[in-house]
Amino acid sequence: MSFKELKREVYEANMELVTRDLVIYTFGNVSQIDRDKGVVAIKPSGVAYENLTADDIVIVDLENNIVEGTMRPSSDTKTHTYLYRQWQHIGGITHTHSTYATAWAQAQQPIPCLGTTHADYVFDTIPCTAVIRNDQIERDYEEETGVQITDCFIDRDVNESPMVIVAGHAPFTWGKDAAKSVYHAALLEEIARMAYLTKTLNPQIGDLKQEIMDKHYQRKNGKNAYYGQS
Amino acid sequence: MSFKELKREVYEANMELVTRDLVIYTFGNVSQIDRDKGVVAIKPSGVAYENLTADDIVIVDLENNIVEGTMRPSSDTKTHTYLYRQWQHIGGITHTHSTYATAWAQAQQPIPCLGTTHADYVFDTIPCTAVIRNDQIERDYEEETGVQITDCFIDRDVNESPMVIVAGHAPFTWGKDAAKSVYHAALLEEIARMAYLTKTLNPQIGDLKQEIMDKHYQRKNGKNAYYGQS
Amino acid sequence: MSFKELKREVYEANMELVTRDLVIYTFGNVSQIDRDKGVVAIKPSGVAYENLTADDIVIVDLENNIVEGTMRPSSDTKTHTYLYRQWQHIGGITHTHSTYATAWAQAQQPIPCLGTTHADYVFDTIPCTAVIRNDQIERDYEEETGVQITDCFIDRDVNESPMVIVAGHAPFTWGKDAAKSVYHAALLEEIARMAYLTKTLNPQIGDLKQEIMDKHYQRKNGKNAYYGQS
Amino acid sequence: MSFKELKREVYEANMELVTRDLVIYTFGNVSQIDRDKGVVAIKPSGVAYENLTADDIVIVDLENNIVEGTMRPSSDTKTHTYLYRQWQHIGGITHTHSTYATAWAQAQQPIPCLGTTHADYVFDTIPCTAVIRNDQIERDYEEETGVQITDCFIDRDVNESPMVIVAGHAPFTWGKDAAKSVYHAALLEEIARMAYLTKTLNPQIGDLKQEIMDKHYQRKNGKNAYYGQS
Numbered sequence: 050m051s052f053k054e055l056k057r058e059v060y061e062a063n064m065e066l067v068t069r070d071l072v073i074y075t076f077g078n079v080s081q082i083d084r085d086k087g088v089v090a091i092k093p094s095g096v097a098y099e100n101l102t103a104d105d106i107v108i109v110d111l112e113n114n115i116v117e118g119t120m121r122p123s124s125d126t127k128t129h130t131y132l133y134r135q136w137q138h139i140g141g142i143t144h145t146h147s148t149y150a151t152a153w154a155q156a157q158q159p160i161p162c163l164g165t166t167h168a169d170y171v172f173d174t175i176p177c178t179a180v181i182r183n184d185q186i187e188r189d190y191e192e193e194t195g196v197q198i199t200d201c202f203i204d205r206d207v208n209e210s211p212m213v214i215v216a217g218h219a220p221f222t223w224g225k226d227a228a229k230s231v232y233h234a235a236l237l238e239e240i241a242r243m244a245y246l247t248k249t250l251n252p253q254i255g256d257l258k259q260e261i262m263d264k265h266y267q268r269k270n271g272k273n274a275y276y277g278q279s
Numbered sequence: 280m281s282f283k284e285l286k287r288e289v290y291e292a293n294m295e296l297v298t299r300d301l302v303i304y305t306f307g308n309v310s311q312i313d314r315d316k317g318v319v320a321i322k323p324s325g326v327a328y329e330n331l332t333a334d335d336i337v338i339v340d341l342e343n344n345i346v347e348g349t350m351r352p353s354s355d356t357k358t359h360t361y362l363y364r365q366w367q368h369i370g371g372i373t374h375t376h377s378t379y380a381t382a383w384a385q386a387q388q389p390i391p392c393l394g395t396t397h398a399d400y401v402f403d404t405i406p407c408t409a410v411i412r413n414d415q416i417e418r419d420y421e422e423e424t425g426v427q428i429t430d431c432f433i434d435r436d437v438n439e440s441p442m443v444i445v446a447g448h449a450p451f452t453w454g455k456d457a458a459k460s461v462y463h464a465a466l467l468e469e470i471a472r473m474a475y476l477t478k479t480l481n482p483q484i485g486d487l488k489q490e491i492m493d494k495h496y497q498r499k500n501g502k503n504a505y506y507g508q509s
Numbered sequence: 510m511s512f513k514e515l516k517r518e519v520y521e522a523n524m525e526l527v528t529r530d531l532v533i534y535t536f537g538n539v540s541q542i543d544r545d546k547g548v549v550a551i552k553p554s555g556v557a558y559e560n561l562t563a564d565d566i567v568i569v570d571l572e573n574n575i576v577e578g579t580m581r582p583s584s585d586t587k588t589h590t591y592l593y594r595q596w597q598h599i600g601g602i603t604h605t606h607s608t609y610a611t612a613w614a615q616a617q618q619p620i621p622c623l624g625t626t627h628a629d630y631v632f633d634t635i636p637c638t639a640v641i642r643n644d645q646i647e648r649d650y651e652e653e654t655g656v657q658i659t660d661c662f663i664d665r666d667v668n669e670s671p672m673v674i675v676a677g678h679a680p681f682t683w684g685k686d687a688a689k690s691v692y693h694a695a696l697l698e699e700i701a702r703m704a705y706l707t708k709t710l711n712p713q714i715g716d717l718k719q720e721i722m723d724k725h726y727q728r729k730n731g732k733n734a735y736y737g738q739s
Numbered sequence: 740m741s742f743k744e745l746k747r748e749v750y751e752a753n754m755e756l757v758t759r760d761l762v763i764y765t766f767g768n769v770s771q772i773d774r775d776k777g778v779v780a781i782k783p784s785g786v787a788y789e790n791l792t793a794d795d796i797v798i799v800d801l802e803n804n805i806v807e808g809t810m811r812p813s814s815d816t817k818t819h820t821y822l823y824r825q826w827q828h829i830g831g832i833t834h835t836h837s838t839y840a841t842a843w844a845q846a847q848q849p850i851p852c853l854g855t856t857h858a859d860y861v862f863d864t865i866p867c868t869a870v871i872r873n874d875q876i877e878r879d880y881e882e883e884t885g886v887q888i889t890d891c892f893i894d895r896d897v898n899e900s901p902m903v904i905v906a907g908h909a910p911f912t913w914g915k916d917a918a919k920s921v922y923h924a925a926l927l928e929e930i931a932r933m934a935y936l937t938k939t940l941n942p943q944i945g946d947l948k949q950e951i952m953d954k955h956y957q958r959k960n961g962k963n964a965y966y967g968q969s
Contacts (some may be wrong), residue, residue: 148936151856279351476608
C-alpha cells in the first residue's frame, strides 16, 4: 500500500468517528500500521475533524520519528506505537473519549459481561487498567499508557477483548486495520451504554453465565462459527 | 404474494429498524411468513444494513431449509421458525438489541406496567424469560430461544403482549406481518426507556392499578375499542 | 378565523410535536378553540403524524359533537373540551407522552422547582394529579381525566403552571393557542429531564428557595417583567 | 473591528449554540467585547434563535447603556459586563441552560475532576457558586450573578477553569472571544454528562489523582505544552 492509500484509509477511519458520534472537536485519534514498511499513519495532534484532510495524516516509524507529513502527530502516538510493537497481529488502533465507555473508565471498573451483545464481541469482561503510577507519569506518560494496557493482558488472551478502558482516562480499541478498530470503538460504546443502564437499574445483577458467554462468542468467533457469510 | 414481494416487504421492515434507531451495524433481524406457501423470508446473517438489498433476503421453509437465496439466513432463523410453528396467528417477527429493552433483558426483570403508554399496547408486564438452561444451550441454542419465549406464555394469552425480553439477551416482538412486528419493537424500546427512567427516579413505585390497565387496553384493543379510525 | 385556518393552525401545531421529538407514531394530540364559534379543532384519533393532513383535523363543539370532518376525533377529546369549558382563558391544549415528563407521571411525583429554567416558566412545582379513582374510570374516563387536572388547581392559580402531569399517564399543557401549548410541552419535557438528572445525582437536594423562584418568574411573567422585547 | 464585524461574530457564536444542541427556543446568550472601543455585543433578550439575525445583535457599553441596536439586550447583560469589568483578559462569554451542566448546577455541586477529558481543559473541579443571597437578589440580581461567579475565584486562578456553574441556575463560560466561550460551553456539557454517568454508576469514586490532573493540564495548557500544532 502506498503512503497515499494508507493516509486515505486512516483519514476515512478518523472521520467515521464523527459519523458514529464517538468524538467532538479534536477528541480521539485512529492509526493504521503498514508492517512491511514499518510505518504508522496517525491523525495529527489537536486538529478538529471538520478541518482534517487526508494530506494532514502523519506517517511515523515505530520509534515515533516523522517519516512524512508537516504536522505534529497525535500526542498519543507513543501509546499507539508501543502497542504495535508489543502486539504483532494488530493493524489498527482507535482512541476515543466516547461518553459511556469513558464513564466506565472514570468509574475505574471493568465492564462486566451482562448479555449476549457483549458476548458476541468480547469474551468475559472488558478490562479496565490499573490507575497509572506516578513513576509512570514521570517516565513517559504516553508510552506508559501502552504499558497500562498490555498489563491487562498478561494473564489473558488479547484476542478475546479487542478493547480496553484506561482508568481515569478513556477507551482504546484495535483490530486488523483502522476501520476495524473504529468498529470496535462503536461496539464498545454501545456495550458500555447497555451495561450502564443495566447496573443502574439492577445493581445486584451478576455476570452472564459462562455457558452463554461461550456459546455466543464461539458461534461468532470460534473455529466452527456459523454467524455471518463465510 | 410472490417471493419478490415478500422479500421487498421484509427488506423494508429491516430497514425501518435503522430509521427508528433500533439497530447498528448487523444487529437484529426481521422476518415474515407466507402461511400459504409455508415459507419465511428473513435477513441474511451478518450483513450490515447499509449494504443490504431486497435480493439478499433469504427464503427458508419452516424446517429452516433454504428455498431461495444465495446467502446464509440469520443465525437466529431457528428462533423465528419455531415461533411461527407454535403460534399460527403471527405473521412477522422482529429481533433487535435495542438499548433500553436490552438493558431490561440484561437486568433479567420483566418490564412492569407503570403507565398508560405501556397499557395501550401490552396488558400487564412485558415478560422476561428464564435464563436459558445449559441443556438448552447444548441441544439447539437458537431453537431453544424460541422455547424460552413460548414458555412465558404457558399461563398467559400471547395476544396480550406482542413482545418479550429474553434474559441476558435482548427483545423479540411479533405481529400480523413484518412491519407490525417492527412497530412493536419501536414501542417496546420507548416503553422500556420510560420504565427505566421511572424506576431509577422512584424505585418504590408499584404497578399501575388493574382498572387503568383494563381501561386503556380495552379502549384500544378490546371488542368495544373506540381508539383510532374504524 | 375560518374553519380552514383553524385546522391549518392545529395541523401545524401537531406536526411541531414531531419536529420537537415529543411524539412517535400516533402518540399525543393538540387542539385549539375558537371561542366565538364555540368549536374546537383537534387531531383525529390514531392517525400517524406522517400521514396527517390539515384536512384530517376534526372540528367538534364543546359537547364533543362533530361539526366538520370525516374522521373520528382524538379519543382524548373529552379531556380537551372539559378543560376548555372550565378554563375560559385558555385557547390551546397539548397532550403528549414525551419521555421524561411521562417518567415523572409514572413515578407519580410532582416535578419540584430545582432551578431557574423551571422558575422562568412555572411558579413552584409542576403538579401531579391524584391517581384516577375507579368510579371516575367507570363514569367517563376521558372527561374525568379533565377533572383530575382541574382538581390540581382548586387551591392554586392555573396561570402559574401551564402544565400538569397526570399520575400513571402523561402530561397535558395549555396556552393562549395551540402553538403556545406545544411550546409549553417542549419546555416541560426539558424541565422534566433536568429534574430527573438532578434528583438521580443528588436525591437530597431541596427546592429552589422562594426568593429566586419569585425573581425569575416575575422578571419574565410579572407586571414589571423586563425579559424579552416589549 | 467594526460594529458590523463584531455583531457578525457574536451572531455566529450564538447560532453555534443551536448547532451544538446547547439551547432550545430563547435559552442562553453569547457576547464579545471590543476592549479598544469599550463596547460589548450581545444577543437581544427573548429572541428565538430561528428568528435571530446579525442585525439584531445589540451593542452596549460597560455600564449597560445601548450604543447601537433597536432591541433590548439580553436580560443577563449586567452579568456579562460585570465579568468583563472584573476580568480584563477575557474577550467572550457564553451562558446556556445546557442539560447536564444545568443538572449539576441544580444539584448545587461542583463538578469533580474524574478523568482526563476534564483535566485536559480545567484544572481541578469546575466550581459551583454559593446560592445567591436574598440581599443580592434584591439589590441587582443580574449583576450579583456576576459577583457569585467572581467569588468562586477569590482563592483560585480564573485561567484554570474557563467555566463555572451557578447554583440553582446554569453555567457560564468564557474565553478569548465569543467563539472560544461557546467551545468551552460545549466541552462543559460533555464533561458534565460524563461526570453524571460516572457518579451514578459509582458514587464512591474519588477525584482523579493530582499527578494525572497536572500532567494532562500541563501537556495541553502549560508552558511546555506539546498537544496540538505550535
